[in-house]
Amino acid sequence: MRLQRIFAATATLAALTTLATACEDPAKAGPAAAKPSASPAVSTAPTAGAPAQASPTAAGAAPATLAEAQAYVRKYTSCEDLSTGPADRVNLAGYAPVGAWAVTERGICSDTKEQDEIVLSMVSDMKAHQQAYKDHITKRLDEGYWDAGLYDPYLVGKGFVATARKTGTGLALVKSDLRVLVCNPDFTVPEGYKKEKALVDGCVLTDFVNARDGKGSPVKGPALASAGTIEELRGLVSPKAVDCTEMLVTNEHIASIDYQPVVGRDVSGAGVKQRAVCGKLGGATRAHNLNWLDLVADMKALQTLSKESQLAEVGHQRSLTQSKLLVGTNVAVESNNPAVRKALYKLGFLRLDCEPAFSAPAGSRIRPAQVDGCVLTDFERPGV
Incomplete structure (x- = not known):
């Protein structure tokens, strides 16, 4: 295991970033953003004649617009005030820009139930997107950040990705066909949770939400010990x-x-x-x-x-x-x-x-x- 005594204060939205506020100790933070050059170049348009690839968990037609992705998310939690340029709501400087990692459009809506912001990213090629995410996590692990990607509420579906900052939002979204994408080799899906193949080797899709605050998906285990004498x-x-x-x-x-x-x-x-x-x-x-x-x-x-x-x-x-x-x-x-x-x-x-x-x-x-x-x-x- 590539472990070091480093942690961040809380999990963030940014799975296309250096995860500076999600997976790193601020004292050891790397560059502020994951630049397109850090991962293989990805075309922003689907290959001619080929359908967009998706998470195998997502059923039905893929949302074609941000509004359709918003409508899907709203079946499971609130997603209000959708906007494509809310710099005052979420700092998007740490995100790879639209046009990289097969992201064609990005918007933000508010989860009023959890007082959270959800970033919705429309993806033209889900396999390429997952590969870019895996490459990013591998790079962070090589830099010594052992927890890279372990605590990101980074949920992929058919044609789009939803990321959140708060555990409650992630728990609500995994009740849908969205699944958490994890590419950290130290991750093991706990007993009782779904484990599905991602579109790239070395990554898994799961309905288990891991969280630093201990309020994520519950893990089964024996009762605490006790004794009378x-x-x-x-x-x-x-x-x-x-x-x-x-x-x-x-x-x-x-x-x-x-x-x-x-x-x-x-x-x-x-x-x-x-x-x-x-x-x-x-x-x-x-x-x-x-x-x-x-x-x-x-x-x-x-x-x-x-x-x-x-x-x-x-x-x-x-x-x-x-x-x-x-x-x-x-x-x-x-x-x-x-x-x-x-x-x-x-x-x-x-x-x-x-x-x-x-x-x-x-x-x-x-x-x-x-x-x-x-x-x-x-x-x-x-x-x-």
Whole structure:
């Protein structure tokens, strides 16, 4: 995977752009626009005698005008005040101009239900258009933007493309024959969602809407873990995930140079009712394989403390020794061992991630946390 610690604030309309506001960290943003020269030249007119190619999902005749595309979209969400030149509504500077990527005409309408703007692009050759989009995503991936194209509500149909900024608009539009086009090889269509071949290799069409805000299409997964006692928690996680052959039940602060727990000295102030530590505590040999088990009385307090700890560790080498917090409903496990965490995900634990603008690729589990600015997830970037 070509992953880097970069994210943008929110998904944008622009799939024909550098996606500077959708897929990139502003500090690493590339050029402001995807120029026609960045992709193969595309004729703006259909080949003589050949019909316009379309998404295989779209049934019926292809809309021939922006008004017809608007009428189609309005069956599923609002699309008002259609205009071809609303510079004050959406900044179109980042879009490839009409005439590139087989785009023959472009307009914008307002989704009043979601307070969003929808960009409608009429396309004369859908296969060429999808190829140009794939080439653009490949270029961004080669530049190190691992999430390029993972979160774009970029919906293709027969003869036109609709892009949106807000998750709610995308969720409404996938109820139609429009499908999200994804060309990022790290994307996996989650169970229960449609997966169809795009018109170019390496891309898929799906009715799954991926979103950074965790409000996209729901992903199925096991219920969060819970336990009534510390021994019950021990039985849940050991030996499947944590080696608790040696376990010490104590609310005292236990740490080592290699293992730093999220919960510090004030365990009760962190919302923890009872705590145990598993592993070799040291003595004749250096402490190793330390993991902490918590029965939690106040999950919001624990997540708040963990958020503070995470933000303090951003950019520090110490983050390699700082344990990461995985939570259930009333239990938590702290570990800095990736193998342990991977096993815990299968047991119904999710990791609290409070990194600014964090997002996870499709197929990962994401749930809201109990503190603002954080999510619960089973996704980890390698090496983090």
